[in-house]
Amino acid sequence: MNRSRLSDSDLLSQYKEGNEEAFEDLLSRHKSKVFTTIQLIVKDTYIAEDLLQETFIKVINTIKSGRYNEEGKFLPWVLRIAHNLAIDYFRRCKRYPVVVLEDGNKVFNTIEFAEDSIETLQIRKDISAGLKELVQELPEAQKEVLIMRHYMEMSFQEIADATEVSINTALGRMRYALINLRKKMKQKNIAYDQNLYPR
């Protein structure tokens, strides 16, 4: 059977019946999108790796204990878990003061990840260069809508509800995010691949 043609729902059914390969396929299918989303929120690759693992452990626990509700789509559900864990992570960090050890290292050296200073962005070399870096440079409101719509696959109405703005405002922010990204791409000369996007 060509598993790549199976829907998420089919793979989930197989996984519930104990087929571990079905889960491997699901993970392989969605790992990059979930990882990138977390990375864009926390801006640190190592923390993103931990949160990716935590996300899928919650996914496994929920499915294997029979608590998964199939009303929604699989990926948006996984991404909501990832988003909540990333937000919890920030809350945990902000609860603790930054303690500097004798060697200069901080005990909780992650609180500044929530901030968007140019210096922070410049030293975050572990985030791969390219478009994702340009996403980090967007104004917060635009970045938020872009992450929610493009990576988390929330509808514009869901974004409007979650961010307490009108749907037109959510759409406007998305438009500016895309326009600004395009401008930044041109400024940084990110190649336009004519083969991928033939005119």
Place this chain on the structure above:
Amino acid sequence: MTKTFTQDDIIRFIYDETDQQEKREIESALLCDGDLLDTYRKYLEIKQKLDLDLSVPPQRVIDKILNYSKSYNLHPIGK
């Protein structure tokens, strides 16, 4: 007469948030409106670039997740 569409309509179209009727109308408009087609291409280009620019997590992290899943039945949690 062809309906006029805004940039926000095109963004909803690209993100598959138009109903069937509106989708057909936008597709028709794209065939005869060069400016609208340029707008569509501009936004589609960024969307496709974002789709291609995903980070791949390291295999060791994936292996840990898969091992956890396989061992769950031996040591179930949260049941």
